[in-house]
Amino acid sequence: MIEVEVKVRAGHSKVRPILKKMGAVKLGVERQSDIYFAAPHRDFAKTDEALRIRSLDGQAVLTYKGPKLDGVSKSREEFETPVDEAATIQILHALGFSEAGLVRKHREIFSAGDIIICLDSIESLGEFLEVEIVADNEKDLETSRAKLFELLKQFGAGEKDSIRTSYLEMILGKSNHQETGKNSN
């Protein structure tokens, strides 16, 4: 199973009436706070690794993401454990890890058929729309992408508005030039 995602900038006040019109069902609301850490002994940006504490509705999880396993898919090793957030931050600091970035996200989740639609408000970045579909295999990838862009048309967004930069990278000011559709919503 492969998650196919497309993210665009979109003011939520314009998005909501369209969601309602298409009969999207609200699934829930999440408050995520992601703290990303830098290691004292190697540069995660260069090694394509990540160490993160995600706090979701009061529950914290420590996640390590390894380098992508190949150049095509987004597959990577991922290990995670529930933790006590405050103590884990203290342990990581004591070991020489430092906070590299903080992503605070308020996410409203909707479903429309087999598509998941997320209204993301990111602290210091603004409002986004992320649409997601789960493809069964590589073959369905293009079909799924096409389906997502077809949906996005209803919100006035096209392929050119797709943002490939992660929220963390946007916050860290990296690769901002990749974000072409800043004012398209």
Added chain:
Amino acid sequence: MIEVEVKVRAGHSKVRPILKKMGAVKLGVERQSDIYFAAPHRDFAKTDEALRIRSLDGQAVLTYKGPKLDGVSKSREEFETPVDEAATIQILHALGFSEAGLVRKHREIFSAGDIIICLDSIESLGEFLEVEIVADNEKDLETSRAKLFELLKQFGAGEKDSIRTSYLEMILGKSNHQETGKNSN
């Protein structure tokens, strides 16, 4: 509050009848498995730090112990969080930490008045007796130590039998010369 501890070698078959005679009360049994980790970027033996996963009756805890804060007491910073053991080992390995030592302990805990008596069986090391008392302040330290050695007399052990080396250090073969009372039980 200060924990005052004294540890000696002692065959448990000789200890049990004495415990019974003195009316010690059995409080419980613990199976501890401690994995100590070495860091990729500094030598914990030199920095006087420790990173450990303790698995106690199926529950795992990650603990960081900082350097001793002064030369007199055993006080040190300590942070700990419950974790999933397998995932945390994978995360630490992926970050370059390696297993430095494993201490497997079977501990039976008894109380005799205000003294806690532990019968420790350590894999690859053998059987030990650890007696412990909680002193309210530094002033009571010497009184508490004297009380512990008075109790140990009943088991045929004296000050010369006291082992200051930790189980991990003993397993790693460090400071074995400090262990003077090896055959005293």
